[in-house]
Amino acid sequence: MNRMQALQEEGRGMSANPNLVALGTITRREVMRILRIWTQTLLPSAITMTLYFVIFGRMVGSRIGEIAPGIAYIDYIVPGLIMMAVITNSYGNISSSFFGAKFGRHVEEMLASPMPSWVILTGYVAGAMLRGLIVAVIVLAISLFFTRIHLYHPWITLATVLLTSAVFSLAGFVNAIYAKKFDDIALVPTFVLTPLTYLGGVFYSVNALGAPWRELSYANPILYMVNAFRYGLLGLTDVSLGVAFVVMSAFAVVLGAIALRLLERGIGLRS
Amino acid sequence: MTTIPALDVVELKKTYANGVAALKGVSLTVQPGDFFALLGPNGAGKSTLIGILSSLVNASGGDARIFGVSIRTQRSAAMRLVGLVPQEINFNLFERPFDICVNQAGFYGIPRAVARERAEKYLKELALWDKAFESARTLSGGMKRRLMIARAMMSEPRLLILDEPTAGVDIEIRRSMWKFISAINAAGTTVILTTHYLEEAEQLCRNIAIIDKGRIIENTTMKRLLAKLDVETFVLDVAEPAYTLPVVPGVRLTQVDEFTLEAEMSREHDLNSLFAALSQGGITVRSMRNKANRLEELFVRLVEAGAAKTGKEAA
Numbered sequence: 001m002n003r004m005q006a007l008q009e010e011g012r013g014m015s016a017n018p019n020l021v022a023l024g025t026i027t028r029r030e031v032m033r034i035l036r037i038w039t040q041t042l043l044p045s046a047i048t049m050t051l052y053f054v055i056f057g058r059m060v061g062s063r064i065g066e067i068a069p070g071i072a073y074i075d076y077i078v079p080g081l082i083m084m085a086v087i088t089n090s091y092g093n094i095s096s097s098f099f100g101a102k103f104g105r106h107v108e109e110m111l112a113s114p115m116p117s118w119v120i121l122t123g124y125v126a127g128a129m130l131r132g133l134i135v136a137v138i139v140l141a142i143s144l145f146f147t148r149i150h151l152y153h154p155w156i157t158l159a160t161v162l163l164t165s166a167v168f169s170l171a172g173f174v175n176a177i178y179a180k181k182f183d184d185i186a187l188v189p190t191f192v193l194t195p196l197t198y199l200g201g202v203f204y205s206v207n208a209l210g211a212p213w214r215e216l217s218y219a220n221p222i223l224y225m226v227n228a229f230r231y232g233l234l235g236l237t238d239v240s241l242g243v244a245f246v247v248m249s250a251f252a253v254v255l256g257a258i259a260l261r262l263l264e265r266g267i268g269l270r271s
Numbered sequence: 272m273t274t275i276p277a278l279d280v281v282e283l284k285k286t287y288a289n290g291v292a293a294l295k296g297v298s299l300t301v302q303p304g305d306f307f308a309l310l311g312p313n314g315a316g317k318s319t320l321i322g323i324l325s326s327l328v329n330a331s332g333g334d335a336r337i338f339g340v341s342i343r344t345q346r347s348a349a350m351r352l353v354g355l356v357p358q359e360i361n362f363n364l365f366e367r368p369f370d371i372c373v374n375q376a377g378f379y380g381i382p383r384a385v386a387r388e389r390a391e392k393y394l395k396e397l398a399l400w401d402k403a404f405e406s407a408r409t410l411s412g413g414m415k416r417r418l419m420i421a422r423a424m425m426s427e428p429r430l431l432i433l434d435e436p437t438a439g440v441d442i443e444i445r446r447s448m449w450k451f452i453s454a455i456n457a458a459g460t461t462v463i464l465t466t467h468y469l470e471e472a473e474q475l476c477r478n479i480a481i482i483d484k485g486r487i488i489e490n491t492t493m494k495r496l497l498a499k500l501d502v503e504t505f506v507l508d509v510a511e512p513a514y515t516l517p518v519v520p521g522v523r524l525t526q527v528d529e530f531t532l533e534a535e536m537s538r539e540h541d542l543n544s545l546f547a548a549l550s551q552g553g554i555t556v557r558s559m560r561n562k563a564n565r566l567e568e569l570f571v572r573l574v575e576a577g578a579a580k581t582g583k584e585a586a
Contacts, residue, residue, distance in 0.1 A: 018380020025377025032370075105361035109422075112325040112355050113378035114347040270329050271287060271322070 022115045023123050030097060030127020034134070041093065041131060042138060045085040049139045052081050053146045056203065067205065068236055078143045079230035080202030083164060085139045087197060087222065088189060090132035090165040094124050095172035095185040102176065107269060117263040121256075125169040132165035149233055156241070157232030163248040164225040168193075170255035177259070177268045196222045206238045221247055275339040277303045277430050277461035278324070284332035285319050285485075293319040295485040296333065301478070303338070303429075306456045307463045308476035308493070312574055316485040317465045318358060321434050325355040337430055351379065354428030356419045358435045362407060368394060368418050369403040372425050379426040386425065393421040397451060413444040420448065424455070431455065432463045437471070449475060469570055473497070483574050504562035507532040510555035517552040519545050533562060 034041045057074030064073040101107040110120050143149060151157055171188075179185045200222030206214050217223055224244035231237040237244075262268070278301040285294040293316045301307045311317045322328030324335055326346055335342050340349040362371045369390050376386030394400045397417040402410060410418060416436055423431060433452065437445045449471065456462045466472055472479065472493075479496055481489040489496060512529040522545050523535040532554075534545055549556060 021380045021382055022378050025374050028377075029370075029374055036365075101363070104363060105359060106363045108327055108357065108361045109375060110378055112327055112350060112353075113375075114350040114380070115378055116347060266329055270327060 018114070019116065019119050022113070022119050023126070026110070026120065026123025027126040027130070030093075030124065031130055033097060034093065034127070034131050041089070042134060045089060045135045046138050046142060049081050049085055050142055052077070053143060057146055071234060071236065072147070075147045075149065075234065076230075076236075077203055078140075078147055078149055079233045080200070080226045082136050082139045082143070082161075083200075083222070083226045083229050084197050084202055085135045086132040086161055086165050087168045087193060087225075089135045090128045090168040091172040091175075091189060091193060093131040093172070094128035094169045095176045095179070095188075097127070098124055098173055098176035099179050099182070099185050102179075102269065103182070111266070111269060117260055121173065121259055121263055124173060125166060128169035128172065129162065129165040132169070133161060136161050151233060152235040153232045155232075157229060159245070160225060160228040160232055160248070163245070163252060164229070167221075167225075167248060167251045167255060170252065170259050173259045174255060174262065177262045179268075196220050199223075201226050201238060221251055224248060274303060276300045276336070277305065277338060278463070279336045279339075280320070280324075280333070281335070282333035283320065283323060283330055283335055285316075285323060285328065286331045293485055294323075294330075297482065297485070297487055298333075299480050299487055299490050301430075301461060301463060303461055304456070304459055305461055305478055306453075306476045307461070308472040308479040309463055309465045309482065310469065310472060310479065310570060311465075311482035315482045317482055318434060319485075320482065321355070321357075321432055321463075321465065324432060325353060325357075326350055351426070352429045354423035354426055354431045356416075356423045356431070356433045356436045358438065360415050360419070362415075362418065362422065364406070364408045366407055367404050368399055368407055368410070368421070371407060371418065372422050375422045376425040381426065389425055389427070390421075393424045394418075397421045398447070413440045416440055417444070417448060420451065428460065430461045430463070434465050435467060436464075437466060437468060445471075481570065481573055489573055502535060503538055504533055504535045506560050506562050507534060507549075507556050508558045510557050513552075513554045515552065517548040517554075519548040 053074065056077060061073035061077070067073055067076040098107070101110075140149070172185075175185055175188050199217065200220050201217065206217040206223060209217060218239070224239055224247045227237040227239045228241060228244040228248070231241055278299075280297055280299045283294050283297045284292075286292045297316070297320060309317055309320070319328055323330045324337070324342065326342060326349075330343065337349045337352050340352065342349045366374075372390035372394065373383065373386045376389060377383065381389070390403070391400065394403050397420060399410075399414060399417055399421060402414060407415070407418065416438075420433075420436060431452075436452075437448060440448065445468075452462060452464075453475065464472065464476060476493055478492050479489070480487050506527070509530055509532060513526065513532060516524050516526060516532070518524075519534075521536060521540045524545075525533045525535075527533055536545070546556065
């Protein structure tokens with residue numbers, strides 16, 4: 001055993017993998033936070049989505065009729081509404097939690113610890129993804145009161161939720177790193193995420209749009225996420241499934257690399 | 272056999288983005304087991320140095336090795352050996368002290384079962400156990416400072432850095448904190464302390480460095496530093512109002528108020544001639560004490576000398 005290993009063993013005094021223990025600690029802390037303030041983290045999506053189902057699904061949707069053979073309008077919007085909840089919750093969880101840690105200076109607990117940057121990032125992303133998943137399950141459960149959804153492709157459904165949640169968790173993390181005040185973490189959801197989500201085919205099929213709006217819609221990454229998820233739940237999609245997964249994976253990899261680089265260099269964190 | 276220093280700082284430099292050079296090539300060594308004082312006026316560079324040692328600030332140049340491990344090239348391994356008690360409160364006020372301690376251990380890779388035992392141990396030792404499961408917001412200022420010490424001890428570091436840990440803490444709690452930290456030091460942990468309570472540094476620390484304007488201006492043992500002080504000032508409480516003060520060669524005697532005199536004299540000067548002269552002048556001395564602690568006098572002189580030198584250079 002060389003001196004470095006000896007020092008590490010001495011400092012640790014344990015046999016468990018320290019990085020896994022640290023990762024578990026951050027994830028657990030994030031989950032506890034989500035559950036502690038459930039009225040802010042879990043309840044709002046349940047209420048908002050119930051309203052969407054009642055107003056857009058039942059009241060407006062009953063006049064629209066079927067979107068595709070055997071698929072009512074309310075069934076058609078369920079996947080998009082679940083994705084909307086996953087996106088806003090994953091993004092909001094990590095941006096508020098990490099920026100809160102920066103603002104309250106308790107991020108220093110982690111920065112001054114031996115944890116490598118990837119552990120900090122993975123822990124926060126895991127927490128945000130878990131919130132995205134919990135909210136997805138809640139909204140799906142609520143939708144069952146209004147629709148008769150069948151899981152056509154469970155693995156595609158799960159993979160899409162996980163990838164979407166990962167992409168927006170990473171985006172929220174980057175936002176939190178650059179944010180200097182609480183307003184800075186509210187700007188992106190208001191002026192970027194909400195418009196992109198509404199224009200991402202949640203309430204309509206892009207095939208119904210004329211040029212150039214239809215072509216422009218293909219530049220919106222949320223379109224691919226909503227459609228891949230809709231394929232998993234309903235077997236319907238406006239985009240190629242392969243392209244959708246390439247887009248989601250590419251965003252996850254690029255945003256992950258950016259977030260890790262920022263954390264490594266201590267941008268916005270270390271002076 | 273050569274002992275690896277607990278801390279070996281070599282030509283450490285830091286220039287902030289706004290151009291302020293906080294550290295201009297600081298070098299110092301702290302031996303294992305030492306209780307080391309790092310003193311300096313506000314803005315001298317102490318917190319920047321501590322920030323670099325705890326990896327919260329990126330150095331612009333130089334390196335520091337903690338028990339031989341470089342903070343620049345082996346950050347994780349180096350941080351495993353360091354515990355930090357920062358100047359500002361930096362824990363989540365919405366969490367409970369027990370969770371704050373257990374999570375801190377988790378960040379260092381310490382399994383939860385061990386972390387829970389340690390949290391109980393250190394929260395009890397620092398008289399915080401009855402508050403362990405209440406929100407950290409409800410803690411008093413002194414309790415918050417003790418919580419940061421308990422948190423720093425969760426990884427049982429070999430080098431404990433305390434950045435003004437007793438600021439704003441009442442004397443009773445301050446003493447209990449020093450008792451705890453002295454015991455930690457006696458058990459083998461190297462301690463580096465910055466404080467504005469210089470009498471504490473004088474009592475507790477064996478070695479000292481004084482930093483000013485980003486440079487170390489003194490780095491020696493406490494004994495050697497105190498031996499440099501050649502003048503002492505005594506405060507004398509007298510029985511009756513003294514209107515005429517005797518002239519004592521080598522002593523500058525001044526009247527503070529009716530019942531208080533101050534005598535400034537060389538450390539070499541004996542007190543007998545002073546008392547003889549006072550006695551002859553009909554002045555009865557009821558009690559006597561040092562005006563200020565010796566380290567404080569030296570500290571002020573060194574910093575003032577540094578400022579005068581800088582002024583001359585600038586001129």
